[in-house]
Structures are given as structure tokens and as C-alpha cells.
Amino acid sequence: MLPFNFEYYKPQTIQDAFRQFYSFRKENKKTIYISGGTELITLGRLNQVYTDAVIDLKRIQEYSSTFFHKDYLVIGGGATLTTIEEVNAFPLLSKTVKEIADRTARNKITIAGNICGQIFYREAILPLLITECLLGIAGAEGIFHLPLQDIFNKEIQLREGEFIFSILIENKYIKLPYVSIKRRKQWDIGYPLVTVAAIKNNDEIRMAFSGVSPFPFRSEEMEKVLNDRALSLEDRVEKSLLSLPGPVLNDVEGSSGYRLFVLKNTMMDAIEELEGERNVK
Amino acid sequence: MSSDPILSLLFLVNSEEKTVTVRPADTLLYILRVRLGLTGSKPGCLNGDCGACTVLVDGTPMKSCLMLAVEGEGKQITTIEGLVNTPIQKAFIEKFAFQCGYCTSGFLMNCHALVNIEPNASDEKIKDWLESNICRCTGYKEIEEAVKSVLNTAEGKH
Numbered sequence: 445m446l447p448f449n450f451e452y453y454k455p456q457t458i459q460d461a462f463r464q465f466y467s468f469r470k471e472n473k474k475t476i477y478i479s480g481g482t483e484l485i486t487l488g489r490l491n492q493v494y495t496d497a498v499i500d501l502k503r504i505q506e507y508s509s510t511f512f513h514k515d516y517l518v519i520g521g522g523a524t525l526t527t528i529e530e531v532n533a534f535p536l537l538s539k540t541v542k543e544i545a546d547r548t549a550r551n552k553i554t555i556a557g558n559i560c561g562q563i564f565y566r567e568a569i570l571p572l573l574i575t576e577c578l579l580g581i582a583g584a585e586g587i588f589h590l591p592l593q594d595i596f597n598k599e600i601q602l603r604e605g606e607f608i609f610s611i612l613i614e615n616k617y618i619k620l621p622y623v624s625i626k627r628r629k630q631w632d633i634g635y636p637l638v639t640v641a642a643i644k645n646n647d648e649i650r651m652a653f654s655g656v657s658p659f660p661f662r663s664e665e666m667e668k669v670l671n672d673r674a675l676s677l678e679d680r681v682e683k684s685l686l687s688l689p690g691p692v693l694n695d696v697e698g699s700s701g702y703r704l705f706v707l708k709n710t711m712m713d714a715i716e717e718l719e720g721e722r723n724v725k
Numbered sequence: 726m727s728s729d730p731i732l733s734l735l736f737l738v739n740s741e742e743k744t745v746t747v748r749p750a751d752t753l754l755y756i757l758r759v760r761l762g763l764t765g766s767k768p769g770c771l772n773g774d775c776g777a778c779t780v781l782v783d784g785t786p787m788k789s790c791l792m793l794a795v796e797g798e799g800k801q802i803t804t805i806e807g808l809v810n811t812p813i814q815k816a817f818i819e820k821f822a823f824q825c826g827y828c829t830s831g832f833l834m835n836c837h838a839l840v841n842i843e844p845n846a847s848d849e850k851i852k853d854w855l856e857s858n859i860c861r862c863t864g865y866k867e868i869e870e871a872v873k874s875v876l877n878t879a880e881g882k883h
Contacts, residue, residue, distance in 0.1 A: 445748075445755045449730050452749035452795050482791045485752060486772050498749065500796065548786045548835060548857035549773050633856050 446488040451497040458582045458609065461499055465605045468497040477501055477607045479522050479554040483561050493562070507609060508554075516578070516612040521556030525568070528555060534613055536622035537571040540641050543626040544568065546633050556608040560600055567626070567654045569596075570641035573662040574650040575617035580610035598659035598690075620645055623714040627706050629697050637698045638707045644718045651714065655697070656707055657690035665689075670715070681711045734798045738763065739807030747794045754778045754789035757804060765805035765830045769859075776858030779831040780804050786838045786857070805830035813837045816871035824862035832858045836872050845877050 451468070455461035461477070468475040473496035478484050481500065487493040501507055501522060508522035510531050517533050525541040529550070532538045544567055545553060558568040573596070578589045583606045595601050600608070626639040636655035643650050648671050652662040665687035670680050685708065692707075694700040736743045738761060745760050754771075757763045757780070766789055769777035773791040780789045781803040808814060813836045816822070823829040832855075839846060839854045846854070851872055860868065 445752055446750035449748055449750055451730055452732070452793070454795075481793060481796065482773060485791055485793070488750075489771065502796070542853075545773070546776075546857040547854050548776060548779060548788055549791065551785050551787055552791055632852075 446485065447491065448488070448494055450495050452500065453497065454500045454503050456503055456505070458504060458586065461501060461504065461607070462582070462584060462605060464499055468499075469605070473497045475499065479557040480524065480552045481557070482549065482552055483557065483563065487562060501607065504609075512615070515615050517615060517618060518580075519555060519611045519613070521580075521608040521610055522554050525550035525553050525555065525558065534571065534618050536575075536620075536624055536641060536643065537568070537613075539622075539624040540571050540626075540639070541568050543624075543636075543639070555611065560602075560608060564599075564658050564660075565635060565639070565654045566599075566660050567636070567639050567641075569600075569660050570639065570652040570654055570662075571622075571624070571643075572611060572613070573652040573660070574641060574643050575613050577614075578612040579608055580612060582607050582609040598661070617643065617645070621718055623717045625710050625714055627710055635697055637703055638710050640707075640710050640714050642714045642718060649715060649718055651711070653707070656688065656692060656703060658693060659690065661689050663687055663689050670711075677712055677715060681708050681715070684711070732795060734795065736794075736797060736802060737800065738802045739804060740801070745794070749793060749795050751794045752790055753780070753787075753792040753794045753797050753802070756794040757789060757802075763804045763806050767827055767830060769827070769831075774859070775828070775831070776835065777828050777831040779834040779858065781834055781838055784838065784841065786835045786854075788857075803834070805833060808833060808837060811837055812875040813840055813871065816874045817868075820867045820871040820874065822864060822867040822871040824860075824864050828858060828860045828862075832860070832868055836868070839872065840875050843876075846872075851876075 453464050455464055465475055475497040476495045477499050479501050508520045510519045510523050525544055529538045529542045555568050559566050572592055577592050579592055580587050580589055587609050621644045624641045626636045628634050629637055638656055639654040641652050650667055654660040666684040669684040672680060692700040692703050733746050736745055745756055747756055754766055757766050766780055767777035769775035771790045773788045778789040779786050782800050813833060835858055843850055
């Protein structure tokens with residue numbers, strides 16, 4: 445039970461959702477979209493989220509479907525993490541989302557909800573960052589597509605009233621060698637110390653991170669050093685860490701020093717797996 | 726869908742139709758326990774961590790503390806009160822798969838769904854599913870044995 449009231453609306457179409465959003469906004473009502481809706485409850489009960497109105501997107505047709513279309517795998521923003529794991533159309537994404545929360549929670553959490561969430565780990569975005577996916581964004585003129593990297597700066601930046609309707613991943617990335625490693629302080633459930641997702645594309649490694657800083661990221665500067673085969677494996681990783689794009693978290697999950705230690709070793713494990721131990725200096 | 730902050734909704738709970746007045750901000754757990762008197766679903770963490778409040782929504786395990794009641798409109802909701810003499814309940818008794826009992830209804834709902842959906846579940850699959858529930862008495866071994874005793878049997882496919 446949440447400590448505040450809100451109006452609730454279940455649109456059947458994108459246009460209906462958009463229309464209702466602006467109808468609420470016209471009445472000066474703070475309005476949010478929900479997909480799985482878990483964060484509204486967990487943060488709302490702690491008064492860390494407040495809203496006057498909720499628009500639940502789940503009933504919009506095709507919002508939750510997953511299919512291949514031409515050169516792309518299309519994942520609906522409303523696809524649950526369990527569905528993504530079980531359909532397994534994109535193994536790197538499946539493996540990454542399988543480590544988020546727990547199985548029953550993943551029956552409710554959706555991919556759009558995870559990557560747009562306030563809880564900053566947003567691990568489902570890591571495979572999307574390294575495959576340069578397109579986002580199908582529902583806006584005033586219907587659905588338009590933008591590269592994720594164009595609207596991602598620590599978090600996805602949408603304009604008011606917009607929501608993520610679908611995610612498009614080029615087929616060429618789906619079968620690439622990949623690694624997804626989540627390291628926690630303890631146990632098999634919970635937030636990460638470090639999560640690393642990586643692929644090898646034309647002998648180049650791409651890597652994205654969660655749990656290191658208070659936002660998920662992919663860094664071209666880091667990748668440039670990571671792919672410098674003139675260096676030893678350890679030097680590649682250590683020098684790349686000089687280009688971390690933000691402060692290293694220092695919290696109850698782990699000190700910044702310990703996180704860096706775990707990060708370094710996790711990155712080395714990831715590279716060894718992608719390049720084959722014998723090929724690593 | 727009405728924009729009225731108080732809604733009268735029809736729920737299908739344990740195969741019975743129930744009309745309930747709800748606030749959109751009410752969780753399914755609250756409505757089940759307070760409005761419908763179905764207190765078998767237990768409030769634990771209220772944060773989606775412990776699984777004590779697990780129910781089935783159209784056959785899929787859901788943490789009822791993580792679900793708004795309005796999201797359950799028109800869906801078949803099954804609580805522990807809706808399970809009667811199922812193989813997993815018998816197995817919990819036979820294997821002594823509970824101690825204080827507080828987590829038991831949540832575990833039973835999740836295990837019942839596991840047996841139905843994954844009748845040939847591997848050890849890895851069982852672990853993946855059961856990690857959703859916490860037993861503070863740490864009776865996990867007996868719970869695992871209970872689940873395994875009904876997997877891949879005709880009785881398990883209840």
C-alpha cells in the first residue's frame with residue numbers, strides 16, 4: 445500500500461497513452477508511465493517517488509512482444525526479464541537479465557522499466573550499449589527510432605511524455621562471442637559490486653559496466669586501451685581504469701578500493717574468456 | 726479505465742468472482758488480506774525481497790507486495806487458500822519442509838508453479854526459482870527435497 449493516492453489509467457494504444465499523459469499534465473498532475481511497475485511500489489512506499497497519476501502501458505498491443513524483423517531483433521519495452529531469458533533470442537541479454545533481482549521479481553520487471561529505472565544499476569542496458577541498439581520511442585508523432593548512444597548520458601534522456609516502446613538490436617551482434625559477469629559482495633541474489641558485459645566484434649572488445657559508478661556506462665577511451673594488444677593483459681586493464689568516466693562507488697556493497705580490485709579482476713576474466721587464455725599476453 | 730481514484734473492480738480469486746473497492750495505490754497483497762480476508766499470503770519485507778506474499782497470477786508466481794491490485798483486474802489469482810491437497814502440499818508435510826511456517830505459503834505457491842511449468846526442472850532451475858523466497862529458519866534442504874519428490878511425476882502435473 446502506498447502512502448499517497450494517484451489516478452490510474454490503462455491505455456490500449458500509444459496515442460491513447462500520449463493523449464492521457466497530456467490530459468493529466470494539463471491538470472498539473474505529476475504523471476508517470478509504468479511498465480512492470482515494481483519501482484513505483486518499492487520507492488513509493490519510502491516516499492522516494494511521488495506521482496498524481498499513473499499510466500500503465502502493459503495493455504498496449506505489441507508492447508510486450510519479441511520478434512525478428514529484417515536485420516533486427518525487436519524486443520518490446522514491456523517484455524518481462526523472464527520472457528527475455530526464456531525466449532533467449534539474444535544470449536548476452538538473456539544472461540545479463542537473468543542475474544537481476546530474483547526469478548519471481550523478473551516475472552514482473554520489464555526491460556524498459558529496468559533501463560529507465562531510478563535504481564541506478566540498470567544492468568539490462570549493458571548489452572544494449574555495446575551493441576549500439578536503436579530505441580523505438582513512442583512520442584507525439586508515433587514511434588521514431590534513435591540510437592541509444594544519442595540519448596544516453598548516464599541515463600536515458602527522453603522528452604516529456606515519451607516512453608520506450610521497443611528495442612532493436614542488429615542481428616549481426618546477436619551471435620558474437622560474449623561474456624556477462626556479475627560479482628556480488630556475497631550470495632547469488634542482490635545488487636552487484638560489479639557487472640561487466642562484453643562482446644568481441646571483429647577482434648575488438650567492447651565492454652560496459654554497472655555497479656562501478658552511480659550509473660552504467662560504456663567508455664570508448666577505456667576500450668581503446670583494452671584493445672591495445674601491444675600491452676600485457678594486466679596493463680591493458682590497469683591503464684583502461686585510468687579513464688573511468690566517474691567516481692567509483694564507496695558504499696555498503698563495498699569500498700571503492702575493493703570495487704576497483706574486483707573490477708580489475710573481472711575485466712581480466714572477461715578478456716581471457718573472449719580472447720582465449722593462450723592469446724592473452 | 727476510469728480516472729476515479731476509488732475503483733470498483735472484479736477479481737477472480739481462487740476461481741471465485743469478487744468485486745472489491747480499491748485505491749489504485751493499494752497493493753494486491755493488501756487487498757487480498759484486508760479486503761478479502763485471505764491472510765495466507767504473508768506480509769514480510771513488503772519490498773519484493775522475501776517472497777512470503779507470493780501468489781499465482783494466471784499461473785505465474787508474483788510477489789503480491791510488488792503488484793498493484795488494479796493490475797490484477799480480470800486475471801486469475803490463486804492464493805494459498807486456493808491450493809487444496811496438491812502434491813506439493815503433501816510433499817511439504819512428508820519432508821517436514823517447514824519450521825516456523827511463516828514463509829511456507831509463499832514457498833508453496835512458487836513450488837506449485839515450478840512443478841506445473843517445469844515438471845522436469847534441473848537442479849539449476851530449481852535453485853533459480855527458489856532463490857525468490859527466503860526461509861529465515863533456513864529449512865531449504867527439506868524444501869528442495871519436497872520439490873524434487875514431486876517433480877517429473879504424474880502427480881506433480883497438478
